Amino acid sequence: MLYLHDVWVNWFEGEENGYNVCYFHEWRKNDGIELLDQVPLLYITKELYDYIENDMHDLPEDMMDQIYKRSYIRKGQNRDSLDFAAVVTDGQDILAFDTIGYQIPVRKSRLIPRQEQLVFDMIKTTKPESFDFNGRTVEKEYHILSMEPELIHGLTRRERQLKQLLMIALDQLRTVDNLEELRYWLTEWDPKQYPYIRYMDKETVWNTLYEGVKHGWGRAHEDLCVKMIKGQPFLEKMWETEQKPQQDTSNLK
Numbered sequence: 001m002l003y004l005h006d007v008w009v010n011w012f013e014g015e016e017n018g019y020n021v022c023y024f025h026e027w028r029k030n031d032g033i034e035l036l037d038q039v040p041l042l043y044i045t046k047e048l049y050d051y052i053e054n055d056m057h058d059l060p061e062d063m064m065d066q067i068y069k070r071s072y073i074r075k076g077q078n079r080d081s082l083d084f085a086a087v088v089t090d091g092q093d094i095l096a097f098d099t100i101g102y103q104i105p106v107r108k109s110r111l112i113p114r115q116e117q118l119v120f121d122m123i124k125t126t127k128p129e130s131f132d133f134n135g136r137t138v139e140k141e142y143h144i145l146s147m148e149p150e151l152i153h154g155l156t157r158r159e160r161q162l163k164q165l166l167m168i169a170l171d172q173l174r175t176v177d178n179l180e181e182l183r184y185w186l187t188e189w190d191p192k193q194y195p196y197i198r199y200m201d202k203e204t205v206w207n208t209l210y211e212g213v214k215h216g217w218g219r220a221h222e223d224l225c226v227k228m229i230k231g232q233p234f235l236e237k238m239w240e241t242e243q244k245p246q247q248d249t250s251n252l253k
Contacts, residue, residue, distance in 0.1 A: 001066070002041040002122055004087055008252050009034050009096050009109035018053040019152045019160070021095065021108045024252075026157040033252070037074040039096065040067045040086045043123040048133045049090035054140065058103040059084070060131040071098075087111065087119065091128065094119050112252050144171050144210070151214055158242050159217040162225055165238055166213065169228035174206060182206055189213060189224055 010031045012021045027033065042063070044052075051057065064084055071085035085098040094116050097105035111119070142148045144167050152160055173185060182205040183197050189212055197205065213221060229235035 001070070002043075002126075003070075004039050004041050004115065004118065004122075005037065007036040007039055007087065007096065007115055008112050009036055011098065011107040011109050013107050014056070015108055016054065016056045017146060017149070017152075018095070018108075019149055021053070021110060022157050023110045024112050027252075035074045036082075036085070036096070037072040037079055039071045041119060041122060042067070042086050042088045043126050043128045044088050044090060045128045045130050045133070046090040046092070048130065049088060049093065049095070051133070052088060052097060052105050053093070053095050053108070056104045056106070059099070059105065060133050063131045064099075064103070089119050089123060091120075091123065144174070147214070155217050161242050162222065162239070163217055165229065165235060165242075166221060166225040168235065169225065169232075170210065170213070173228070177202065179205070182209065185209060185224070185228065186212075188227060189220070 010022070010027050010033045015021050048060075052059070063086075067084055067086045069081050069083060071082040072079050073082055082098055083101045085096070087094065087096045089095075094111055096109040096111060098107040100106045110116075145164075147163075147167065152163070155163065173181065179202045182202060183200070186197055186200075186205050186209045187194050189209055193208070200208065213224065226239060229239060
């Protein structure tokens with residue numbers, strides 16, 4: 001079995017979409033970066049890699065058996081074992097995961113560039129393992145709180161976070177399902193439509209609003225977001241977090 005040593009990881013917990021597991025250039029000093037003293041490296045098929053990166057389903061049993069208690073984390077002078085953790089690659093991309101004792105990849109991280117290159121060098125003479133995966137496929141379902149990758153593509157970490165925040169606010173609006181409130185927010189988003197909005201039914205108003213805001217990210221999105229979350233302390237705190245200057249992690253390279 002191949003092993004990596006002294007691996008910096010930046011865990012993103014509970015992320016079912018790989019686009020929310022940030023690459024190194026988007027890491028922040030306050031992310032709580034950890035050091036894995038040792039971790040197994042598995043070269044796997046693209047199908048299995050996508051399954052791990054973009055979902056939260058049970059991992060193959062034979063993979064779990066192979067990596068059991070093979071990883072160690074370094075915290076100060078302590079070296080503690082992790083039940084099920086590994087770095088996986090399909091030869092194109094790389095991901096670290098830790099199940100924190102469960103059957104699913106609860107925590108996920110990218111690697112720093114130097115260690116990514118090391119992974120590619122280490123697998124040059126090996127072939128991918130499929131494990132007991134058998135190409136199992138679970139139809140990926142995207143929705144307002146788990147957006148299609150094309151709606152996120154090209155956005156920065158800050159923009160992705162704020163867009164997720166806007167989608168939470170829109171989901172709340174959809175749940176309340178109040179026609180006048182829906183009309184109000186569509187007018188805020190697109191005032192030019194005001195003469196027509198008062199004749200729209202709930203479904204039309206909602207579809208027009210959602211279809212209008214779901215693509216891209218810009219000043220109009222930010223303005224709508226900050227208005228919609230006003231008076232909701234938890235969401236306002238998330239907003240404020242993304243407004244603070246972020247320190248880089250270039251010293252880890």
